[in-house]
Amino acid sequence: MHAQDKDTDKTRGRAGAAGPAARAAAPGAGRLQVLQRAAGNAAVARAVAEQRRESAEVQAEENVQRVTNGVTPVQRAAADGTKESASPVVSGAPVIQRAVWTYNASTRTHDVMGGQRSGVWQEDGNPQHIATSAQLGAGAQAHHGDKYDDATGRHFGSGNVAFSQRGAIPDTPQAHRDGTAYKEREAHVRQALVETKRRLATAITMVSASAAPSGRVLDALRSGFPGFQRATPQQIQPLLAHVAEVLRRIQTGLDAEGAQIALAGETAWYDLGALGSNQANVAGWVAPTVGERLNPHDKKSEKLPTMDAGREGAINLRSLGENVWYIVHEATHRFAGTLDYQYSPYEHELNEDRADVGTAQTLGWSQQKLEEYSADRLGKRVARDADQYTGQDESAHPAKQLNWYAMGPRALMNADSYAQFVVVATGGTLPRR
Ligand SMILES: [Zn+2]
Secondary structure: OOOOOOOOEEEOOOOOOOOHHHHHHHHHHHHHHHHHHHHOOHHHHHHHHHHHHHHHHHHHHHHHHHHHHHHOOOOOOOOOOOOOOOOOOOOOOOOOOOEEEEHHHHOOOEEEOOEEEEOEEEEEEEEEEEEEEHOOOOOOOOOOOOOEEEOOOOEEOOOEEEEEOOOOOOOHHHHHHHHOOOHHHHHHHHHHHHHHHHHHHHHHHHHHOOOOOOOOHHHHHHOOOOOHHHHHHHHHHHHHHHHHHHHHHHHHHHHOOOOEEEEEEEEOOHHHHHHHOOOEEEEEEEEOOOOHHHHHOOOOOOOOOOOOOOOOOOOEEEEHHOOHHHHHHHHHHHHHHOOOOOOHHHHHHHHHHHHHHHHHHOOOOHHHHHHHHHHHHOOOOOOHHHHHHOOOOOOOOOHHHHHHHOOOOHHHEEEEHHHHHHHHOOOOOOOOO
8 A cells, every 4th residue: 555545455356466266266256167167178278378378488588688698598606606707608508497496494404513504495396406505606595485596696585574463363273274374474475575576587677678678578568557558669668767667676675684574464453554454355555654644646647756755664464465466566665656546457357358268168159259259348458548547546347447547657656557567577367458
């Protein structure tokens, strides 16, 4: 949140980047499941294939980026552990497959002197392949669940973040089994944070290219910032510096030593910084400044708010917000001054797509028939004039969707625009257009 007229970020049925269990709880999911059951596994298989293809595209983009940077895909660090020794690709040199490693702290053992040996890094997909932090050049401060990317030499960790508890969180044996106790929630958010950092790094690379955007990054830009639908790649290109600046600020903020994340439970009535957060659908919030409370930004205006809003304190997350989508969303409030001009209709649109594809599968339609059937829905996913924006974050369909497509340049300082951009640019499903 941060917002002036409301203090918390609500999911309103959206699962964001949460898992399938959360998605299944979305409105209309029951009907979709019936359709999918009727359609057999074909629609599901297609969706899975699409996700795989998207991941491959992101990987391909990263590889292209690396080649243009002239850096070897995998150049293991020299003995001194620095990455500066990575040498340019030499023609004819063998290409080593990229490897991602995950830190396993549970292998730590106490030796006879009472000292502690460190854990080990295990290669993803090949856990018998282990390495120490020194061998990888990953730095000594690894925390359980951290990731190390061989190709970029980057360590994505959660060890810098100070976690805390806000309000009452159940601590019963049942809560530990359900994963709703503090300890399990912190472990889960650490994983989500590491995943957020990896995706952020990829997204920043994608918007830092010197050429006009194309392919996946262009699609993701037009998805998160719908006004870009009306602009050519050449017109979008100069605005990428702004997008990159916001993303770099949240990357810096999340990487800072002592960055704060508070896991919120039932907060007390006298916790004034958490007012309104006990409603069931609240995902997270960041406290606004006193100045913002007294003098709210006029959201109807197309004049963008400052990135230097001066907000302080923790990113507060409730269980619904413990995923990549909301960590990006709240981090843009905390570190880059964004507002909630409009929440995204992303989950609503994905539900429409699943239902339409399921119907087409059930009835054996051609691609053309599906397009005719979906034309009305897709026709509503079109950028509208920015003066149609209502001046407030609409909570219900269809006003929500209409308002999203009418944000115009405001989207450049809209929290959910960055969450959607990062998620879909790095492999999340794009709504059809
Ligand atoms: Zn928000």
